[in-house]
Amino acid sequence: MAENKSLWDFIEDMATLDVVTLTGNLTVKVNDLQTEGSIDGTDKPIKFAGIMQQLEGNILKKDAKISALAATHVSIDKDTVTFVKENLSPEEAVYLDFHNETVKAAGIARAAMADGIAKLFVGNKK
C-alpha cells in the first residue's frame, strides 16, 4: 500500500481484491544459505535474509524473464475479472489452478481476519 493513504482509501482497498500470479526463472541454491529458521514450516531450514537477497538479485537481472500468468480482480459486489495468459503449457495449467485457489483463499482469509484488521486500523468499536 502506498504511503499516506487515507482511512477511506484503506477501506476501498479492502473492498476489492487483486490477485496476480507471475512465472519466470527464479531458483536458489540451498547450500549457499546458512541454516537458521524455516521457510515453509516443513523440512527446509534456511536463512530467510539470505534467500531474499538471492531472490532480489535474480529479479534485478536484465535477463530475468518474468511474465504474468494470471490476474484476477474481485470487486465489492463480487464481480470478477480474470486475465489468463494464452496457450498455457501443461505445467502452467497447474499454476493456473494454484492461482484460482489463491483467489479463493485470499477472499476467505480476508473475511476471517476482517474483525482483527478493523480492530487495528479502524479502532475497536466494542
Added chain:
Amino acid sequence: MRVTELIEGARRLQDGKQRERGAAQVRTAVEEEMPLRYAMPLPPEVETTFHRRGQPTRTRRGQWHELVQHLTDLAYLRPTELQAWHEHREASNPPTEELLRAVVGGVINFVTEDDYAPLRMLPPPPALSLREQIEWTERYLSTVVFRLSQLTSFDNELPVRTDYRVGEPTAYGRSLAFRMRALFFDYRSARHTTRRKIYFDASLLPQLVALTSFIAGASTLAPSAGDEGVDPELQRLLLDGDHLFDAYRAQNRVGPDGSGRMYLQYRLRADSPPVDEAADRREGRLRRRAERWVRRNDDRLDTGSNHFGVRLMQLSLWRAGFYTGRLDGDVGLLTHLALIGLIEQEREYGNIRDRRLDRVLLPVTEGTDWVVDFKLLARLLERYIPPPLEEAKREEDEIWERIRASGQEEQLDEAFVSRQREVKPYYGELARHPARRVYYGIRGLIRGAFRAVGRIIKWVGGVVEEVLGAVFDFVKSLAKRLQEGIGMFLAGFRFFAHYLLGRPFISLGAEGEAGQHPVLFTRFRIDFDVVSFIDRGAGTEDVARHMAYLQRTRAGATYFLDVVATCLQTVALLQPPLGWLRLAVLLARVVHGFLRDDTRPARAVA
C-alpha cells in the same frame, strides 16, 4: 532499540500515515529486539529453545518446563518422565526424541480430552509426524499451558461442573484426581512412581468422605459409592485452596469469627538445624507457653486432622512463594524454613506487631518439636490469598510504579534475563525431587510480590536478602508474564507479519540441476491483495506443497490475528517512556484476557 520506536511504528500502522515505515519499525522491534530482550526464540523452535545457539531462550524453556509439570500432575506424563526431563535440563542437554514424543503425545491427549473453547478454535494437531506435532505444540504453547495451569491451580481458576460424573475420562476428571493426590497421597508408602489414579473414580470416594470429616458443614455433602456426581460444593473445595483452608479453620473454630484456638504440632528430624543458641529469657517464656499449648492440645501430632492441617499449611506456604518442597503433610526442614521465612517477611514489611508474630511458631523442645498457632498463621496467610484480577492488576501496577520511582526500571530491563538465574536454586531441584512442584498462579504470585515490594526494590538494586517469598514471587510472576504474553504474541506475530506486513511466504521446490531449487512465493499486502510467483521449474508437487503451506498458515492466522491486532492497538496507545518489561506485562494482560475468555463460542478456523 527502545520501546518508543515500537510505539511509533504501531501508531503509524494504525493511523495510515507512513504505514510501510510503521510496518518496518514494528517488524524490527518484534522480530529482532523482543526475542533477545525476552529470551524467547523467533520463530519458536525446539532446536533453538533447547540447543541454545548463542541466543538467550530461557523464557521459552521455562514455558516447556511448566508444560511438563502440568502434564505430569494430570497424569499425561509419568513422574519418571518429569524426572528424566529435569535430568536433561540440569545437564544442559536437550530432551531426547523419546521424551519429546511423550510430551507432545501428552499434549495431544489433553487437547482431545478437554472442552476448553479456545482449544476447539485451533486446527487439530497433526496425527503422525513428530516434527509437525512439535511445531503445533510450539505454536499454541501459551494456549495449552494456560489451560493446563487452570486445571492444576488451587486459585479457584476453574468453574465447578454440575454435570460432572464420577469416572468420566476428561481433563476435568484428571484435575480432580490430581487434587486428591495433592491432599491425600501417602508418600511414605513410596507408591507414587507407579500407582496413580488417572481420573477421579469411585475408588477415591472414601478419601472424599475423609475430607468432609476435616471441614465444617460438609458432612451432608459426603458422597456414597452409588453417587454418579460429586456435589458442587465438594468440587469447589477441591478447586479452591482458600475455600478449603477456610472450611478447615471453621471446623476447628479458628476462622475470622471463631473463638477457638488450634495448634499444629510437628517434629523435625534430628539433622535439622538447632534453634538460635542465643536463647534469652523471652524465648524461654515463649517455650513455656508452647509447652502449655501442647498439654492442652491433647497430643495431636499423629492425628489425621493435624496431618491434613499441615498439608494445607504447606499448600498455602507454597502458593505464597515460601515453600518449595512437596505437599505431603510431613514437616521437614523446607516447611520449617518456609514458616520462618513468612514470619520474617511479615516482620519486616507487614503490619502485624512483633509480639504476635513471635507467637506464630514456637519451639517446644530445643530444636525438634514445634507448635504453630494455626489461628495466627491463618491471619498471616490471609494476606497472601490471590486477589481478584482487577486488584492483582492494581497491585502489579504499584510494584512497577515503585520500581520506576526507585530509578531502577532500566537497570531491571537490562538485567532481568540473566538475573533469573539467582532464583534457580529455589525451583525445587526436580531432577532429584520429582514430587516437588513449582507454583505458577499469576494472581497469587503478584500478591506475594506485593506483600514486600521493598524487598524487590532492594533485590533489583543488587542487595540480596532473602529470596524466598516476595523476590521469588516477583521473578516468577514476571517470567510467567513473558512466557504467556510474549510467547503468544510472538507466535501470532509471524502470521500477522505474513498477512498484514508483507512478509512473503516462500517455498522451495524439489532440487533440480546443479543443486538449484525452484522458488515459489506468495506475498499478501495489507489489503489482502496477493502476488504469487512460481518458478517455471516448479512441479505439481511443489505447487501443492506451497498451497498446503498457505492453508496451514491461514489456520494459525485466524486464531492469532485478533489477539496480535489488539496487542498492537494497545502498544499504539502507550505513552513513552516505557521499559521492555513493563511493555511485556501490559501485552501479557491483553493475552491473558483472550485466554480467560472461555465463554466464546468455538469458532472454526478458516
